[in-house]
Amino acid sequence: MPRYRYKVMDSTGSTREGILEADNPREAAARLKENNYFILNIETEKTPKGRGIRNILPPPRVSKSELGFFCRQLAVMLEAGIPLLSGLSALKKQLRNKRMALAIMNVHASLESGKSFSYSLGKHPEVFPRVLISMVEAGEKGGVLDRVLNRMAEYFQWEHHIRERIKSSITYPSMVLTAAVLAMVFIIIFVLPVFQGILQQIWDQLPFFTRLLLSISGALRNYWYLGIIFASTAVYFLFRLTHSTPEGRVFRDKAKLRIPIFGGLIQRIIISRFCYTLATLLNGGIPILDALEVVEGSVDNIIMEKGIQQIRISIREGMGMAVPMERTGVFPPLVVEMISIGEEVGAMGPMLEKVGEFYDREVEDMANRLSVILEPTLVVFVGVIVGLVLLSVLHPLFKIMGSVH
Template sequence: MPEFFYKARNYSGQLFTGSINADSIKQAAFKLRNKNLIIIHLEENKQQKKELILPGFLGQKISRRDLSIFCSQLSLMIQSGIPLISALKVFEDQTNKKKLKEVAAKLCQSLEVGESFSEALDKHSSIFPFVLIKMAAAGEAAGVLDSILERMGDYFEWEHSIREKAKSSLTYPMVVLCVAVLAVAFVVVFILPVFERILNQMQLELPLMTRIILGVSDFLRHFWLLIFLGAVCIFYLAKYMLSKEKGRNLWDGWILKFPLIGVFISKIIISRFCRTLAVLLRGGLPILEALEVVEKTLGNSVFEKNIYQVRQNIKEGENMAEPLKASGVFPTMVVEMVSVGEETGTIDLMLEKVGSFFDAEVEETARRLSTLIEPVLIIIMGLLVGLLLISILLPIFKVIGTIDDF
């Protein structure tokens, strides 16, 4: 997560300088304003940006499963009467995850100097999700931190489950795709060059298809490094474009319109919206603040903009159901259940029910996608291998035909 340097004053005029982690400069400003600070200067840490060449090696984020264990164990120990600092020390001693050990130790240090738990979490916002930080603050204010942590444990376990289902649905198709690529690469790199030498020695006039295939093989063998470097450049260019608001908006809009995949992603986002908002409302957050937190957890700018508009409409006195309907991205079922929840005062319960429904939809859609993608990939692999075989066999048939003429 990007780091931002800031200079700010509080309402008493006291000057503060430091750094804060956030997804964007807008979120960084939001976090500082939540601390009742008036921003004087705010900029991204450019040096950190240069260091983020290979993000996979950073290891900053904690998995949703580990977050679930972290929250559930802390909740259980607090409910058993163990003070929060002691609970964190016990967790630090028990966990075998190096990152969690380090974070638990730093949280203890923050609590020992008088900071609240939510403030301590916020200092590590590159590791802990925004939703956990806000819920911890609400739990501390209401004196129910143990219950909040228990709910967050269940919430992160649900997130882990959804992610695993999405991954498992794509595992076999990806294996098939990798096998297809390796098979084609083997033929192109090892088989075709030998075949090309034999044909050249025979001085045959090759069919067009064979000449094209041999030309592609020759190009790949001689310019593989250039192709690899080009692919790396395209990857980092795409990554840079997606880091910009305009590029991300274009991608998020396009992916939702993509056949089959778009429907699958929409269902995941709607499920996350319902589940997260239900947890936040049950945790005691006001609807506007809860929607603001939800907006930052959806991971798609199209939905985020619509939630922002919903918040604006609620500020103007409207209910929640109408702007959700006007957005056009939420199904009628969601709108109707929210409307019923607003009328009966059970919006959190309604959202949880809708979330459960869309969880089942996500699982079923993932199963269908996997079932559909597998045969498509097998057919594509068969066509590629068949094309290569035909390109090899055509000259052989031509030789046999020439022999028969004699």
Template sequence: QVESQRFKSILTDIADKVNQGSSLADSMAPYPKVFPQLYVNMIRAGEASGALESVLFRLAEFLDKQLEIKGKVNSAMVYPIVLSVLGGVIITVLMVGIVPKITGMFTDMNAELPWNTKLLIFMSDLIAGWWWALILGAWAAIWAFRRWRRTESGQLVGDTIILRLPVIGELVRKIAISRFARTLSTLLSSGVQLLQALDIVRSLLGNVVLEKVITEARDAIREGENIAPALKRSGQFPPLVTHMIAVGERSGQLEQMLGDVATAYDRETNTSIQRLTGLLEPLMIVVMGVGVGFVVFSIMQPIMQLTEMAGT
């Protein structure tokens, strides 16, 4: 039972084509946005080997694992995002609603204000008077950044920086390695040839630096080299991973060894997510505290100075 009318019509079309004699893979291929290349090639290999049922089972397990990892990453980011939004709202309310009323008193008294209070007044006036320009500028900056990230140079520079970031880069690399190993293991177990499997895996990593590594490894394999040395030469895959893959190649159990790599890196991913969450939560609290503290201190400092002057 399918609720989406579009998906229902696609399934109806696929069923009609299968009834007319087309293979399931060929019937799914015209809908790449619904059934990616990974699905189509696995099913084609399953049909060719007569093991379609087991291939579909592997595909279901694979998708379930990918959704599990994605869910954990999204869950880890919810709390920091909520804190960021809450902190932004609090500071905006202070800057627009409270600061102008209090700092107006200082201006009327012609009091000499410290630099941080002057900065606070400037920021408050900027937000209150030019909020539309700030929103427009932020939107334009985000648009320009996203447009640049779609370019070849933007993807390469951005993904290189991401991989070098502490904690975050480590998490991105582990997720990519887990996805690489699990996908390649699933494809090879389903009967897909190694070179074709690498072409499919490459498009699923989500990082052009690692995609380039897989492309170079595929080219090296085409010339007769094994996959492990090609991956090791890039420096992007940890020695443990390349060693396990080399053992799998020598023993003829590459699919099993890749599955073990994926399982190990799933655990590593969970550990990195916990570390990232443990780092981001106190960091966001500190950032919020510093922001609110700056506003409060910048208001209270001239008040205390005026009180001291009045007392003398």
């Protein structure tokens, strides 16, 4: 979205300058006039010399830890009696993420024009997730905005913790696999050609695996550009297929849940996120149907999204939550049973928090087990593959040397 640098005068005669995101200059001027500003100058922000590449690249995404920091700091200021506008002004100066700082500046301008905090946040869905907007709206209506922001800070910190734990679990296996692939490519492209002249003299006597490796080596050295084009095209179309169509998304998300070892971990993460998010919304006073609509957009799995859609339809028709959850076949029996108890005793939010804590511990334990199991397994796997490749080349050479003697 284009950015416009403006200079305006407020009702007291003081001049102000800033940057505003808008689709066009007319929209930027209209938004400034909504704040009762007299426009002195407005122009498109120019790209500074030497920073063209930086401005071509998309701005950095807002992380969960940054959202947690924003909510926590703003809650502390509100609890201390600092007005919301002053708190946002102070926060804007502390943030290093330019996208978030610019969004807060626009939120500040929207608040000055008389709009609500939740409405102002909702104008920036690329920065502030829907769950935060819904909770802020409930906090504004109930007059407990500081409590809501504290709760959201804990929620975003939990999401950040889960993401970092999963990253740390897959970092080492990813490094080992990458090293294995690079080692294989190096051997096939640079090592095998050294022996190719000798081995081709006894081509008919070579094992099939050795001949296959020599053929692959020749193809990679002579037609490497075709391999890059083919691989890039395949990745592009696979990505489009699994992200652009509903059928592709269903196939992708089903495949994720069926991946050996990792499928169970992914399912537990989804269940944990569903329980924590729904508990946070219900404890914040959001109606169950509205809360489920927000959760539906945050689980990041179309199989779960369709299950939540069925639950919303059933609740709208007057049913409880546990029965339609069981019918979807998406949720484990433990979740269904705990939610059924929560409905009976009228403590859905606390019960969902307990289920979320249980699956959170499951994710932690499973991630730890995966790290312990995968590290030695991958090392052995890489050693076996590299050993087979070397043996397929060295074995025929040893036979030649033996026949000479």
